[in-house]
Amino acid sequence: EAQVTQNPRYLITVTGKKLTVTCSQNMNHEYMSWYRQDPGLGLRQIYYSMNVEVTDKGDVPEGYKVSRKEKRNFPLILESPSPNQTSLYFCASSSYPGQNYEQYFGPGTRLTVT
Amino acid sequence: GDSVTQMEGPVTLSEEAFLTINCTYTATGYPSLFWYVQYPGEGLQLLLKATKADDKGSNKGFEATYRKETTSFHLEKGSVQVSDSAVYFCALIRDSGYALNFGKGTSLLVTP
Numbered sequence: 001e002a003q004v005t006q007n008p009r010y011l012i013t014v015t016g017k018k019l020t021v022t023c024s025q026n027m028n029h030e031y032m033s034w035y036r037q038d039p040g041l042g043l044r045q046i047y048y049s050m051n052v053e054v055t056d057k058g059d060v061p062e063g064y065k066v067s068r069k070e071k072r073n074f075p076l077i078l079e080s081p082s083p084n085q086t087s088l089y090f091c092a093s094s095s096y097p098g099q100n101y102e103q104y105f106g107p108g109t110r111l112t113v114t
Numbered sequence: 115g116d117s118v119t120q121m122e123g124p125v126t127l128s129e130e131a132f133l134t135i136n137c138t139y140t141a142t143g144y145p146s147l148f149w150y151v152q153y154p155g156e157g158l159q160l161l162l163k164a165t166k167a168d169d170k171g172s173n174k175g176f177e178a179t180y181r182k183e184t185t186s187f188h189l190e191k192g193s194v195q196v197s198d199s200a201v202y203f204c205a206l207i208r209d210s211g212y213a214l215n216f217g218k219g220t221s222l223l224v225t226p
Contacts, residue, residue, distance in 0.1 A: 033213065040218060042218040
């Protein structure tokens with residue numbers, strides 16, 4: 001089954017404790033992306049990757065890091081989480097960025113930073 | 115920059131009622147437009163899309179027509195079901211193709 005998986009689905013952590021949210025897709029997609037969803041703000045892009053070893057900032061990259069060492073994986077790293085990073089995070093992938101290519105979303109990771 | 119505005123919710127309807135969720139966009143070009151649906155506890159799923167003016171996207175009884183003259187992409191369904199209860203997001207894809215710009219989402223609750 002074609003899918004995007006994320007782990008963990010739920011995470012509660014404390015300020016400053018480094019964490020990683022994993023994302024993996026089994027569709028051989030070149031393009032992957034991270035979004036955060038906040039009430040009243042919709043979804044905003046954090047980082048994206050066009051292919052292995054190629055990443056770029058989205059609209060709200062501050063406080064986040066990413067890496068793309070393998071085509072299927074695109075982890076999101078919070079080196080020193082803060083309470084304002086409490087949010088619902090979605091990973092997405094697409095066969096190719098562009099007007100006609102559907103983005104497939106993972107189930108989401110709900111992060112709470114206390 | 116390009117943006118999407120959709121009606122605020124929540125919207126509460128009785129089963130079999132007619133649904134309209136308004137969406138308008140601002141863009142320099144003619145981006146592809148999308149409706150995504152998020153069921154409780156799940157990720158976003160593509161509901162339908164339209165890639166050029168006058169295109170009509172349709173899926174699962176939902177429809178939306180890309181209206182260039184009114185810069186709109188309103189979502190409609192003739193007869194909603196309880197299982198349609200979800201959050202609906204209107205979105206456009208930027209010129210770069212590297213990101214979707216989403217509206218803030220409209221929560222729909224359908225009661226029996």
